[in-house]
Amino acid sequence: MPSPESTQIGFTGSTGDKRDEPETPWYERLNLRGYTQLRYNRIGATNPHLKNDQGDKSIGAPGGFFARRARIVVHGDLVWFFSLYLQPDFAGAIQDTLNIAQMRDWYGDIFLEKEKRFRFRVGQQKVPYGFELMQSSSNRLPFDRTDGMNSAFVNERDLGVFFMFETPDVRRRFKRLVESGLKGSGDFGMTAVGISNGQPLNTREKNDNKHFFGRVTYPFDVGSQTLEIGGGGYTGRYVPSVADGFSTPKEVADYRVHGTFVLYPQPFGVQIEYNVGYGPELVGDRIERRPLDGGYAMAMWRQRTGLGYMTPYVRAHRYDGGKKFEQNAPRHEVRELNIGVEWQIRRWVELTTELMASDRTVNGKREEGRLLRLQLQFNY
Secondary structure, eight states: OGGGGGGSSSSSTOOOOOOEOOOOOOOOOEEEEEEEEEEEEEESSSSOOOOOTTOOOSSSSOOOOEEEEEEEEEEEEEEEEEEEEEEEEEEEEEEEEEEEEEEEEEEEESSSSTTTTTEEEEEEOOOSOOTTTTTTTTOOOOSOHHHHTSSSSSSHHHHHEEEHHHHHHHHHHHHHHHHTTSSSOOOOOSEEEEEESSSSSSSOOOOOEEEEEEEEEEEEETEEEEEEEEEEEEEEEEEOOOOOOOBOOSOOEEEEEEEEEEOOSSSSEEEEEEEEEEEEEEEEEEEEEEEEEEEEEEEEEEEEEETTTEEEEEEEEEEEEEOOOOOOOOEEEEEEEEEEEEEEEEETTEEEEEEEEEEEEETEEOOOOOEEEEEEEEEO
16 A cells, blocks of 8 residues: 555655655665674683673673674655664663564654754763764774773763754765764764653653753865864753662763764874763762763774775774663773774675773772683675
């Protein structure tokens, strides 16, 4: 049965001028893509107790082959003023049960005029905070996001409403930085403001307070190079998960600001981010508002060869502060170095090797170690 939109009279511009021919059926305007990441993290591992609960949960003994991500994306412009984006992930986990389907992105963009400069994004989506959180894991060079930035919002997503603005020229620039293989963050607007629940992804909201966001970023073309500078922050009140025997106020103030500097790899590139703020942290047997800070610096080199693109990189990152999404918001002190190389054999297949040296202290318990990591990624 044809949808109502398949027989609807369309528009040629923001003035509402009608045209004679019917619109293309909505289902012919949807696109399908996705990617899969398979990993092995046990080569030369020196400490079986070293783990990263917020990142790759196959780090540490016993380990094994691991499907880190298995995603399908359905997206497209259904009409000139509405775009749909749906992304489930089939590599979710509940304790020891792996490969469970989960909703990741499920939102629509509502454009206010034909040039698509102004839009509302409504639904479950990435919150506009930083560059690394915006960047798809299919584009990121290192295996995991850094603790300093990713501790702001685990899984980078929340249910909310955001208002975004950008010019058509900047939209084309964002698209080029991704499609050309330069590791762009994607199109989240030059400016974005809005609200979200503030609790972890796919969990019920626990209070009436919302988190408020603001972000500004701009990619500059300077000769043959592209430079992006941005910044922003958020504020809200968070309800931590508390175990028996611990006490906490019902809500804890949670706010941060961040700055971003990216020189895209043409062929040399640099990526730097840092954030500071306050959030929940366990102190004794009570969760309190405490200061936090952390970030990273990464250098990379993208080189075309007869066997595809090779991109070596080195990244150092640190974080000092509580992890509000973990039970009792324990304090983390993280120092980590990642040295690796991504080999894009073809557009549809990539192989990445990374040496990770990590020093992590959680509530006073320190674990440090090194391991060699392998990842095979399929793009389709």
